Every structure is written in C-alpha cells, then in structure tokens.
Amino acid sequence: MPAVQHMKWYGWGVEGVSFHHEDKPGLRPFVLEIIDLDLDTPPGRQTQLSDLDIPTPLIGDELLGRLRAVVGDENAVSEDEDRVVHTYGKSIRDLMRLRGNDLPRVPDVVVYPADEAEVQQVVDAAIAADAVLIPFGGGSNIAGSLQAPEAETRPVISLDLGRLTRVLDVDEEAGLARIQAGALGPDLEEQLNARGWTLGHFPDSFTHSTLGGWVATRSSGMQSDKYGDIADITRGLRMVMPGRVLVLRGLPSTSSGPSVREMVLGSEGRLGVITEVTVQVHRIPEERVILGYLFPSFEAGVAAMQEISTSDASPSVTRVSDAGETRFSFSTRKKSKGVSVSGLVSKGLFKVLERRGWDLDAVCLSFVGYEGGPEHVARQKAIVKKIIGKHGGIGLGKGPGELYDQKKFDTPYIRDFLLDRGAAADVSETAAPWSQLVPMYDNVTAAARKAFAQIGVQGWVMCHLSHSYHSGACLYFTFAFRHDDQEPLARYDVVKSAIQQAFIDTHGTLSHHHGVGTEHAPWLEQDISAAGVQMMEGLFAGVDPGRNLNPGKITVTPLTSRA
Amino acid sequence: MPAVQHMKWYGWGVEGVSFHHEDKPGLRPFVLEIIDLDLDTPPGRQTQLSDLDIPTPLIGDELLGRLRAVVGDENAVSEDEDRVVHTYGKSIRDLMRLRGNDLPRVPDVVVYPADEAEVQQVVDAAIAADAVLIPFGGGSNIAGSLQAPEAETRPVISLDLGRLTRVLDVDEEAGLARIQAGALGPDLEEQLNARGWTLGHFPDSFTHSTLGGWVATRSSGMQSDKYGDIADITRGLRMVMPGRVLVLRGLPSTSSGPSVREMVLGSEGRLGVITEVTVQVHRIPEERVILGYLFPSFEAGVAAMQEISTSDASPSVTRVSDAGETRFSFSTRKKSKGVSVSGLVSKGLFKVLERRGWDLDAVCLSFVGYEGGPEHVARQKAIVKKIIGKHGGIGLGKGPGELYDQKKFDTPYIRDFLLDRGAAADVSETAAPWSQLVPMYDNVTAAARKAFAQIGVQGWVMCHLSHSYHSGACLYFTFAFRHDDQEPLARYDVVKSAIQQAFIDTHGTLSHHHGVGTEHAPWLEQDISAAGVQMMEGLFAGVDPGRNLNPGKITVTPLTSRA
Secondary structure: OOOOOOOOOOOOOOOOOOOOOOOOOHHHHHHHHHOEEEEEEEEOOOOOOOOOOOOOOOOOOHHHHHHHHHHHHHEEEEOOHEEEEEEEOOOOHHHHHHHHOOOOOOHHHHHHOOOHHHHHHHHHHHHOOEEEEEEEEOOOOOOOOOOOOOOOOOOOEEEEOOOOOEEEEEEEOOOOOEEOOOEEEEHHHHHHHHOEOOOOOOOOOOOOOOOHHHHHHHHOOOOOOHOOHHHEEEEEEEEEEOEEEEEOOOOOOOOOOOOOOHHHHHOOOOOOEEEEEEEEEOOOOOOOEEEEEEOHHHHHHHHHHHHHHHOOOOOOOEEEEEHHEEEEEHHHHOOOOOOOHHHHHEEEEEEHHOOOOOOHHHOEEEEEEEEOOHHHHHHHHHHHHHHHHOOOOOOEEOHHHHHHHOOOHHHHHHHHHHHHHOOEEEEEEEEEEEEHHHHHHHHHHHHHHHHEEEEEEOOOEEEEEEEEEOOOOOEEEEEEEEOOOOOOOHHHHHHHHHHHHHHHHHHOOOOOOOOOOOOOHHHHHHHHHHHHHHHHHHHHHHHHOOOEEEOOHHHHHHHOOOO | OOOOOOOOOOOOOOOOOOOOOOOOOOOOHHHHHOOOOOOOOOOOOOOHHOOOOOOOOOOOOHHHHHHHHHHOHHEEOOOHHHHHOOOOOOOHHHHHHHHOOOOOOOOOEEEHHHHOOHHHHHHHHHHOOOOOOEEOOOOOOOOOOOOOOOOOOOOEEEOOOOOOOOEEEEEEEOOOOEOOOOOOHHHHHHOOOHEEOOOOOOOHHHHHHHHHHHHOOOOOOOOHHHHOHHHHEEEEEEEOOOEEEEEOOOOOOOOOOOOHHHOOOOOOOOOEEEEEEEEEEOOOOOOEEEEEEEEEOHHEEEEEEEEHHHHOOOOEEEEEEEEHHHHHHHHHOOOOOOHHHHHHOOHHHHHHHOOOOOOOOEEEEEEEEEOHHHHHHHHHHHHHHHHHHOOOEEEEEEHHHHHHHHOOOOOOHHHHHHHHEEEEEEEEEEEHHHHHOOOHHHHHHHHHHHHHHHOOOEEEEEEEEEEHHHHHHHHEEEEEEEOOOOHHHHHHHHHHHHHHHHHHOOOOOOOOOOOOOOOOHHHHHHHHHHHHHHHHHHHHHHOOOOOEEEOOOOOOHHHOOOO
C-alpha cells in the first residue's frame, strides 16, 4: 500500500488523537444541561472493521489489470480497510452509516496514481470500461460527495490523489504557486512557509483536506475575509478529463466568456480530476493578531460586523458567536493554564457587565483578526474598536483569540466523542445578505427547535457569524441531540432538513462552503432555480454523457431516497 | 419608435458630440509625427444612410405579427436606421464595415419589450419560429458580439433592452440593488446617487453601455481595484431563457456547485437575455481623489504598482502609461484653462527631472486613486508615496488626476475623428501575472511594429497598465496607423492579430474586459485549452440546441473567414 496516511475509517483524525473532557470542568455540566448527556457515560461498543459486511469487489480482471499496469500493483488496492476509508467522507451521516454497518456500495478498487499522466490513463481506462470514477482527496467531505450511488452496478474506482502533494513552483514576482491537488493543508503550508509564503487558506478541515478538495467543493477558510474564498485564490488549474486535460493558466482576471474556472470550482469530480491548482500566495504578514470582544446581544454583534464590512477597515477574520455558542466556548476552557478565556472573561468582568445592565445569558463572544504591518494593524484595530464600541461591545484583548487559534481544528473530535455516547452533533451553514441575517438566525433556531420537538428530543442549536462580505455573511449553525441509538439517521434528517429549508426560505444559500454533494442536492433547485439546475446538467452531460464521473452528486437525489 | 436613444449609426456617441483638436495645440504635431497624419486634413466624404444597401427584412408576417402582439406595433421596428444601428457594435471593424457599405446581415426587426414578461414572450416566439435572437444594450460592444452570422438565413431579431432602465430596489442594509439590465451607466448612477449610493463601475464606455451588457461581456471599470470587476459586483441576476427564467438571488457567496452566475457572466447572449441584475452598491465615499505621479520608466511604474498590490494600501485606481501614452496625454492638454497637465508638468519640472538624470523621452505618467474617510485616504497616500519614491517616481498632485477624470470618456471620439481622416486607431487589452508584464509589453510592442512593417505603414502603439490584482494586472494597448483607405480592414487585421497572438504567447488572456465575441474567438482555444472550449460548447448546446441565441459568438469563427 502506498505511504498515504488516511483518517480513521470510523471517524475524524488519525489514530491516537481524540477528544477528552477531563481538563475542561465546565463542559460536563454544560452538556448535561443542554442535551441531557453525561460526558462520563462510557462509550458504546466501538464497531470493528471485522463487523462490517463489505461487499466483494465488483470489478473485472481486465480493468483491474489495466489499472495495475498504469499505477503499479502496489498502488491499486482492494484491501478492506482502504476500500472502507474511501466509501464515505466524514459527515455525521457517513459515520452513523459506517457504525451501523450500512455499506451498500464500497469502491471496488482504490488507485493511487503518481502523476497527472497516470491520472489521465486511469480516467481513460475507467471511461473505456464504463466504470465509475470518484476522486478522493483528504476524505474530509461532509456533503456526501464521495460515496458511490447505492444501486451502482458498474465498477467503482476511487482515485486517491494522495501521492500528488508537491508545491511545483512559486512565481515570486506574481505571488502565484503551482501546487499539486493532493497536497493536504499542513503539507502545502509547510512547503510554502519554507520559501516565505502562505496560502492563507485555513478551513476547519485544514489538517485533513486537500487543495484539490477545496477547489472541488468551494471551500472557505478562517482568514477568507482577507485571503478570499478558494474561488478567489484559485487563479488557474489543470483537470484531467476523458481523453484530454483542461489547462487554465494562472491569470489575475479574464473576460474569456463564461468562466470555465468557475465551472470547475465546486464540480465535485463531475467534470474530471483536478490535478494541479495555480493559487495566489502571500508573504507571511509581519503581524497577525486575533482580538476577542463581547457584545450584549447577537444582533449587536451582527450589526457591528456589517458596519465593519463597509468601513475603511479590512480585517482578516470576523466572527460573532451567539449566546449559546459563547456559553459552549466558555465551557471548554481549561482549568487554569496560562492565557485562556477563563483568565480574561473573569467573574470580575461579568460583574462589571452586570452593573452596565447586560443580560449575562445573552453575552456574545466575537473575534476579529488583523494582519499586515504594525501601523496597518494598529489602524485597523482602532477603526474596529470604535465600531464595536458604538454597538455596545467591549474588547477582551488577545487571550481569547489565541485560544481560538489553538483550538480551531478540534471541533470534529468533539463530535466523534459525542457520537460514541449516543448523541448526534452536526453543522449546517449558509450565506445571506446582511438584511436577512437576524431573521435567518431567528428562523433557523425556531425551525431546529420545532424539529427537536417533532422527534421528541431535548436538542441544542447554536450559531456564529463568520466570513463577512460587502453584502452579507455566513451563518454557521451547530446542533446536537441525544438519540440513544433510536433511529439516529431518520431523526437527524428531520433536524438537518428543517434547518436547510429555513436557509432557503430566508433568502440564504444551501451552503456557504460545504458544497452540495448528495446532502444538499435536494435544495439546489430552490437555491438556483430550475433553469440553473438545467444549465449545470447540460454542462455535466456535455463533458460526461456516460455518467462515469462521480455520478449522482450536486444535481440529483431527492431526500426521500436517502434516509 | 420607442423613446430609446441610440448612438450615431456610423460612430461613437450621440449626434452633435464629436472631437475637435483646435484647443489642443500639441496634438497636431504629435499625430503628424507618430503616424504622419495632419489633423487639419478635412474629413473624407461621410457615408450617408441612403448610401447603404440594406437588405430587405427576412421575416415572415406570422412571426412579425406575433412580436408586434407582444410588444405593441410601435415597439417592433423595421425602419432602416434602427436596423442599421442594431447591426453592429462600435469596434473599428464595425465602423469600417458600415462606412464601406458592408452589411451582409442586418437584423430583420428590432423589438423593445417593456418588461421581463415581454422578453420571455419574445424569446419563446423566436425559438418557436426558429429565429435568431440577439440581445442589445447600449451597442458599445467592440468584440463583434452583436452581429448576426453573415450567412444566417433564419429571421434575425434584435432585442433592445432600452426600456428596462429602472433601479427597482435598494436593500440599504445589505448594500444590494436590483437594477434592470437595460439601464445605461449615467442613468443607473443618477438613480443610485439620488439615494446616496453608487455602483462604482465606470468602464470607458460608461455613458453608452448598460448593466446587462457589462455582465454579458465581463466588463471592468476604472475604479475596479476598489469596487471589483462586474463579476465581483454581480451578486445575483435574472435571465430569460427559452421557456423559463433563471433566478439567482443576490447572495454574498455560495458553494452551490459550479457557479451558474459565472456561466452567465460573459455569455454574450448565448444562454439567454439578462433582464435584471442584483449588484453590490456602496455609499458615496467621503473623499475621492486621484493623484498623478511620474516614473522614469515603464518598468519602474510596473514594479511600483506590483509592490502597491501586495502592500497594506488598497487604492481605487492604479494606472501607469508608457512613455508613448504619456506623450499622447501631454499632447492633448488644453491651452491654459485652470488646472491642467500643462500647469503641473511644466517645463520647470522637466528641467528638474533632467538634472536628476531622467531620460525625458521615457517619462511615464501614472495615476493612483484613493477613496474613503480622510484618515484612510491620507494613510493610503502615504503608503503609496513611499513605494513610488522607492521606485524613483515623483508626485504631481491632484491636477493631472482631475483632468484624467474629466477626459476619461472621450477617447472613442478621437478614434472616430481619425477614422474620418483615413487613420485606424484601436485598442487591445490583456491581463497577465506581474512577472509577465514587462515581457508582455516588450513582445506586444515588437509584434505591433513588425505588423506595421509588414503592411507598410508608419504605425504607433502605446500602452498603460491598469486594474491591479494580487497576482497581476491588465495591460491596455492603443495602436494607430494611416491606411488612406487602402484595404483598411485587411491591414487592421494584421496588426490586431499580431497583438492578440503576442498576448497568448506571453501568458496573457485574450482580453481582460472586452469579452470574446467574434473578434477574439480565434484565440479562445489557446487561452483556455481545447477542453475548456468543449466545456463551454456543451453548456451552450445544453441550453440552446437550436443555436437560436446569438449564435456564432465566443466559441466559433476562425479569423480567416472574417476578413
């Protein structure tokens, strides 16, 4: 097997890394309160690989032989664990299905091509044999973009880009780097940093997702306010298509008709296999700081972020948690190790706020990030401080931001910890105009609560605003409930669907940065209208008339057939 | 005929407005020097409308009746002048063909629908009758996007959006406005300004181009460094397609698969008729200033703009003229009316520069624009001043910038003035990474000079950099030569083709902001690769299998068939 490290087949992250709550004394009472789950509950029995009913590979010797001839025997793998790892992404649905031994269609072979030429041969072999080809990056997808259709009778090939990990070239004058699509976040940042550059793209999945995956699903990162979403960052790319390579050179801008670059962005493998991306890179900034703030209400925080977005300031991070997420953040603070939220958001501070008349249950934690030269950072901070003050907010200094920066990639581990104890926790996010964000917040939380009531659970929903644009922002909701293994997926679907529908009904999109996949496909037509779906379908059909390229993603699958 | 004002059928702008050189004493000797043309030459005989051989309309009574029933008799026009106005855009090729009585295919009818519902009925009637439908905004296109294919035997309908001119709604909280696609630049700015807003989109064609046209051709404006290109500004839109309306709501961002919004942008009518656009709008800035600078060389100016693009400054305009364009700018200065280039770039200043060792023939004029609050503007100016100084540049103050701001929409009038006197003047622009801009400049000017030699003329080529991005910028070339009515189009093609080919060969795109049309279509495959062209063709074929929607644009037409 090639030296490509994968996440655990049954959960997030690599073996040996997991969440524990013992050093966070506030978390257990908080979780007990919000979803009636005791974190000291021992985990349920862990499903073993040997428990799974893994179907026999449905692939003929001829195709298998052809693939082995292309990539070498050791890089065309049909072992159980590798096939299972490549069956799903890491959504809560994926994990529930895995743990529930629900694997109707597992890839028949996983191939690890060494370079673009081998990718081309694999693609062409797949088309020639009428096989299905699913590109695979870090496997962190949570939109159902990686699974084969359940009823797929053709051979299914998972094409893992894990050997294409190099920064090929940095144009130091233009700030453009050519990077292979299979590079994981830390890997490409390390290579860039060594030359004094950064991509500046830090999605929550950063440690386990790839550049190609970011492009294929329209990812955004924590500092996207400054560096742009991956669509802005991507200036050119190479994509292997049946019998040909799409070559888009790295360009700052162009008026060459409908944007082919923007057709590949978000295409989730339906148009081909992205092998290389030309990205904007930046010099590592002189200063980088994230400051914490508190607002008396979520509405005040949203209003402040809106005003910042139209001000002369251009921060790198804008984020406001609602009261619930703020309480969650405080509950995860460690006992007393150096700088922490506990040290800064002290009982003393809360007394001051109380005297000012704040409703302490409504307090909202906010982060704003700044990058650049010292003068620039100082001036940005001053502008933001004034705006935040105008909206009743107060500054907390650097402590909370540093903590946030350290903890930012941990959340998926908490989800897995809860899942081990019979609780579902998941996220759903949207983007909408500023004018819709408060109604969106109200409607989505109401919809979630109604759904919790419908399925008879004590549920929890919390939210933050992030990714401010001129005309709006992203609202990111996290929800959780204890299902006690009683129809977990069906009940999850009720909540997830209610939230997604509230997005659309409140002038939001189906997802700001998680893509469509199969998970959000039922809302695509309501998002971009039937005519928009037809345009996409025409594009896909033109490139892939045989539906060999990751079929069933983006434009199909009604919700009813999935549960 | 409806009250829609058009430009002159034979040239740029409205009747009664034209260029004259008498108040610009430096221009006549300059033009005499560079292309051996005496501006005092009286104009050649002006082609009259009655000189033209306008083909009889090729449209049956049934379709005509249907269209009249939809839009009303007075809004379905078959008069000669209206048909001629809608035959071409305003490229130099278009004007040469008009003046040469070369009108192989004139629209058979021009319709002026009142609203989207009427547009839908016109589109559906066109498809039902297997007619060709060409959307028409301001008619300023210079890429050949408006003409019907010469050999088209089906009825040709020009759909003029001139009655859809209203700002429908401004979401004051989100900074989003819904505007009808037929609104001309001044018209929509006036409506927005009245409410305290601006779109901030000012292409050279501003006075005679429409919002829908900008979207359909991927326009950029002079302040795009701040406000973004039209692709950034466009957050949503409505487009009438056969039997349906595409509805993309105004959203700050989305990850809903391949971007349908970015498929419509630049689609030049091949996917449907854009009827409404949701755009980002901004509050009118407190301060707005454009400062002039001089550089000792074009290379120094480019290097300075590159450094500005990666600095903490974010100006609204970045522009550097080469030495030739600088001389042209100086030659158009008026005698001595208040603030002018002549007042500031005085003989005294030139003596200072000479003492500093500058080659005065190489001096390059630059403009950088600033917008925002007073502190912000002051700080931006300080950062830019330092960078410009580092690259040997010096400041000229406000005068030249104010002059530039006043004159910016005048250039097409000069072109027509020259054309009246037997000289061709045209523009070609590209975008490329910073690392390629100096080689691009050298290669394009060399290619143009070689082409001038080939066609045996004393030609002129000049250039400016504008529209800085993180990774590169636009280079905008203007070229001219005296053709004395000797095969003007064939000789023009030699020069234009040489420049376009040099763009592609030096890692540039075929056009930064003029679109593809028929003019740049021969270079599309070299720009986006054969696979990219095939993707576009699949998209178009899916939407418009009968090729009724502005056929022949973007993806076809070899150069040889056009001359």
